[in-house]
Amino acid sequence: MTTFDDRERAFEAKFARDEELQFRITARRNKxxxxxxxxxxxxxxxxxxxxxxxxxxxDFEEAGDEDVVRKLLGDLTAAGVEIDEPAVREALADRMAEARRQFIEAQ
Known part of the structure; x- marks a missing residue:
């Protein structure tokens, strides 16, 4: 049973590391x-x-990216910037790729 327990702990540790990394990348993307x-x-x-x-x-308001998109779209519109939701979502995807690249280079 020890081998099984060791594997279980290893999978749990990997899951925790992966979740933390995803959180850090998403926070970087949002910045x-x-x-x-x-x-x-x-x-x-x-x-x-x-x-x-x-x-x-x-981003902590609800799961997913909808809260961030809604905030950005509302703020940009209120500031008089002409922009639509697809443009914000495209910027979101571009910044996610950039955040991932930055984390890869940092390691």
Whole structure:
């Protein structure tokens, strides 16, 4: 039974590492996305940092990316930036690829 228990612990440890890595990549993606949106809105560097934190926090509202898309779309529209949901989703996908690349290079 020890071999089975060891395998089970190893799978649990791998799952925990994978989940943590995915969380960190998603948080990085959200920061990159916030910087992209802040540039479009013409925010100052200080406002950009605060906005990045707000976007990361918005991701905790519900599972998935809908909360982030909704926040960005609402903020960009309120700032007078003409943008639609597909453009925000495209930026989200682009920033996810960039966040993954950055994590791969960091390791």
């Amino acid at each position: 990159l996305l916030a910087h992209w949106a802040a540039e479009k809105m013409g925010l100052t560097p200080e406002e950009t940092d605060a906005y990045a934190k707000a976007v990361v926090q918005a």
